[in-house]
Amino acid sequence: MERWVIVNPAAGRGKVGRLSGAILKAAREKGARAFLTEGPGHATELSRNAPEGARVVAVGGDGTVHEVLRGLAGTDKVLGVVPIGSGNDFARMLGLRELPWREALELALFAQEEAIDLCWVNGEPFGASLGIGFDALVAKKALSAPPFLRGMPRYLYALFGVLKELRLPEGRVAVDGEEVHWGPLLLLAVMNGPAYGGGIPIAPMADPRDGQLSVILARSFTRPGVVFILPRLLLGRHLSHPQVVAFAGREVVVEFAHPVPAHADGELLPEARLYRARVEPLGLKVVGGRAAARGEKPILSPVGVG
Numbered sequence: 001m002e003r004w005v006i007v008n009p010a011a012g013r014g015k016v017g018r019l020s021g022a023i024l025k026a027a028r029e030k031g032a033r034a035f036l037t038e039g040p041g042h043a044t045e046l047s048r049n050a051p052e053g054a055r056v057v058a059v060g061g062d063g064t065v066h067e068v069l070r071g072l073a074g075t076d077k078v079l080g081v082v083p084i085g086s087g088n089d090f091a092r093m094l095g096l097r098e099l100p101w102r103e104a105l106e107l108a109l110f111a112q113e114e115a116i117d118l119c120w121v122n123g124e125p126f127g128a129s130l131g132i133g134f135d136a137l138v139a140k141k142a143l144s145a146p147p148f149l150r151g152m153p154r155y156l157y158a159l160f161g162v163l164k165e166l167r168l169p170e171g172r173v174a175v176d177g178e179e180v181h182w183g184p185l186l187l188l189a190v191m192n193g194p195a196y197g198g199g200i201p202i203a204p205m206a207d208p209r210d211g212q213l214s215v216i217l218a219r220s221f222t223r224p225g226v227v228f229i230l231p232r233l234l235l236g237r238h239l240s241h242p243q244v245v246a247f248a249g250r251e252v253v254v255e256f257a258h259p260v261p262a263h264a265d266g267e268l269l270p271e272a273r274l275y276r277a278r279v280e281p282l283g284l285k286v287v288g289g290r291a292a293a294r295g296e297k298p299i300l301s302p303v304g305v306g
């Protein structure tokens with residue numbers, strides 16, 4: 001089996017860049033082919049070029065995982081993750097513990113593989129999350145924040161910028177062919193895993209192995225209403241709010257009168273009026289999740305590198 005390691009030096013606010021030489025060296029010493037990405041989209045191109053059946057390890061955050069996933073979804077290739085991003089929601093969903101990168105790399109290269117659900121939206125794959133509406137607007141606004149703002153100040157700048165101009169779009173939502181909502185919609189989250197945005201537990205009940213999408217709708221909210229629900233959201237206590245409803249299903253369709261922004265795994269998608277998301281049960285092979293979640297030692301391949 002071929003093992004490829006794709007390292008995004010821009011991930012983790014420069015941390016991966018600082019470690020990249022050591023990571024490439026360690027990967028090559030373990031018999032893998034190792035690559036440094038040269039810019040956005042490169043990881044997709046690289047993982048597309050990996051041979052059928054290869055194990056492809058993404059080193060970075062959720063954006064890197066998402067790009068690698070785009071190159072291997074629908075093939076027989078296996079996704080491994082060394083989470084060194086600022087968010088790492090995909091790795092969290094897999095149950096990967098906070099491991100030093102050398103151990104995470106060992107696990108990603110040699111631990112047993114397993115299957116999890118693979119999700120699609122408008123023909124694009126996503127691993128952990130799809131967010132349509134408010135949170136995607138905030139992500140979009142953050143792109144135009146002054147460059148000296150980073151981390152939380154950048155997020156707050158974007159959040160209050162969006163709140164100032166907030167106008168809820170009217171959306172029609174159907175889950176498995178049944179209309180569940182028609183009216184103002186603050187946001188719609190379609191989740192494979194419980195968290196997005198770096199650990200925000202928007203869908204605490206989501207399970208990436210249940211063959212279902214977890215769907216959270218935040219319906220009609222005023223500006224102060226948004227501000228007041230944020231702390232509840234951070235604690236995972238938002239589901240009891242009367243304007244928040246949750247569903248599970250295999251297909252979700254949301255339609256608006258005008259294009260509304262959306263993100264998949266934190267990466268902005270082309271804006272659309274219509275989003276159609278579906279789950280392919282156990283459609284993605286990944287590495288090391290269950291063993292890591294149970295805190296077991298990684299199960300090493302008896303023949304080492306192949």
Ligand SMILES: Nc1ncnc2c1ncn2[C@@H]1O[C@H](COP(=O)(O)OP(=O)(O)OP(=O)(O)O)[C@@H](O)[C@H]1O
Nearest residue numbers: 010011012038039040061062063064085086087088
């Ligand atoms: N060589 C590169 N130079 C600049 N940007 C790159 C390069 N390679 C990939 N990218 C871009 O880096 C972005 C950030 O990567 P990623 O999301 O993995 O890191 P992060 O933001 O630290 O993590 P997280 O999404 O978990 O918060 C991605 O959108 C990707 O397109």
